[in-house]
Amino acid sequence: MSGKYLVTGGAGYVGSVVAQHLLEAGHKVVVLDNLSTGFREGVPAGASFIEGDIRDADEWLDASFDAVLHFAAFSQVGESVVKPEKYWENNVGGTMALMAAMRETGVRRLVFSSTAAAYGEPVNTPITETDPTAPTSPYGASKLAVDHMITGEAAAHGLAAVSLRYFNVAGAYGRCGERHDPESHLIPLVLQVAQGRREAISVFGDDYPTPDGTCVRDYIHVADLAEAHLLALDAARPGEHLICNLGNGNGFSVREVIETVRKVTGHPIPEVAAPRRGGDPAILVAAAATARERLGWNPSRADLAGIVADAWEFAQHIAKEQ
Numbered sequence: 001m002s003g004k005y006l007v008t009g010g011a012g013y014v015g016s017v018v019a020q021h022l023l024e025a026g027h028k029v030v031v032l033d034n035l036s037t038g039f040r041e042g043v044p045a046g047a048s049f050i051e052g053d054i055r056d057a058d059e060w061l062d063a064s065f066d067a068v069l070h071f072a073a074f075s076q077v078g079e080s081v082v083k084p085e086k087y088w089e090n091n092v093g094g095t096m097a098l099m100a101a102m103r104e105t106g107v108r109r110l111v112f113s114s115t116a117a118a119y120g121e122p123v124n125t126p127i128t129e130t131d132p133t134a135p136t137s138p139y140g141a142s143k144l145a146v147d148h149m150i151t152g153e154a155a156a157h158g159l160a161a162v163s164l165r166y167f168n169v170a171g172a173y174g175r176c177g178e179r180h181d182p183e184s185h186l187i188p189l190v191l192q193v194a195q196g197r198r199e200a201i202s203v204f205g206d207d208y209p210t211p212d213g214t215c216v217r218d219y220i221h222v223a224d225l226a227e228a229h230l231l232a233l234d235a236a237r238p239g240e241h242l243i244c245n246l247g248n249g250n251g252f253s254v255r256e257v258i259e260t261v262r263k264v265t266g267h268p269i270p271e272v273a274a275p276r277r278g279g280d281p282a283i284l285v286a287a288a289a290t291a292r293e294r295l296g297w298n299p300s301r302a303d304l305a306g307i308v309a310d311a312w313e314f315a316q317h318i319a320k321e322q
């Protein structure tokens with residue numbers, strides 16, 4: 001059955017890909033985005049667009065919406081350490097306003113973009129949803145605070161909610177892809193070297209207890225991630241807050257990513273050794289059994305070369321437009 005969905009942050013990377021998937025599934029999509037880090041041209045054709053802030057969500061939300069998919073947030077870990085107030089204000093304050101508007105209008109279904117950063121330094125590998133949450137940055141803490149807020153909202157007011165804890169989102173979906181500024185994610189940064197926009201890629205630490213000494217991360221294709229959001233809309237149950245990790249469960253090291261970019265782009269990609277960064281765990285890999293069991297999620301794009309190839313195509317397309 002087709003629905004009508006409010007997608008906050010739908011001019012950004014993940015939100016635009018999910019909006020595109022919703023449209024392809026025959027749903028109506030209204031994107032609410034203040035363009036603080038997103039791009040007007042990132043909003044998929046076919047979606048209605050409101051340039052506005054989640055803190056004013058009550059101006060646009062009404063009972064005709066079936067659910068909210070909430071991506072709007074600031075998400076730069078490093079910036080959150082030096083400007084924590086910016087993260088509490090937008091990520092937590094903004095979500096409080098959104099939740100109040102949902103309560104007032106009776107929109108009782110929510111899918112929220114949570115993050116692996118909610119766990120902090122892992123105590124187990126792979127990480128499960130019942131592992132301890134001890135975020136190491138205000139960004140991770142702000143997202144975890146929203147998860148707690150949603151748990152209370154579901155218990156007290158019957159919200160049907162799913163939080164999806166993404167690991168490292170990567171790749172692109174047609175004209176929707178990653179273009180953060182500044183960029184902090186490894187794959188787009190290495191692709192910038194291939195494009196001649198950056199001289200070399202810094203490798204932060206090569207003496208971690210991993211097979212090649214560099215950090216290992218769980219890269220998940222943004223289209224696989226988008227499919228989980230559509231499944232989560234169906235799986236959400238009134239009064240329940242379901243939390244699911246989203247990852248492939250097998251990690252790739254920084255060196256493996258760089259080598260894959262070399263193969264995909266044909267560029268030599270010079271590396272520069274740099275000291276470890278504080279707060280970078282050696283290995284971050286998801287146990288995603290809950291998403292498979294509860295959502296029926298079955299990611300099909302785990303191949304790193306395919307993820308990089310899609311991101312590369314998008315990066316070249318954006319470069320041509322600029």
Ligand SMILES: NC(=O)c1ccc[n+]([C@@H]2O[C@H](COP(=O)([O-])OP(=O)(O)OC[C@H]3O[C@@H](n4cnc5c(N)ncnc54)[C@H](O)[C@@H]3O)[C@@H](O)[C@H]2O)c1
Pocket residue numbers: 008009010011012013014015032033034035036037038039052053054055070071072073074075090094113114115116165166167168169170180
């Ligand atoms: N990209 C990842 O690897 C990753 C990993 C884990 C979690 N997440 C989460 O997924 C979500 C989307 O991430 P992304 O990479 O697409 O980020 P993004 O910056 O590309 O998108 C966020 C969008 O939200 C908008 N926005 C921010 N504050 C707003 C506000 N107050 N009102 C309206 N719009 C606002 C921005 O303009 C932007 O378009 C975020 O919540 C992020 O925390 C992302």
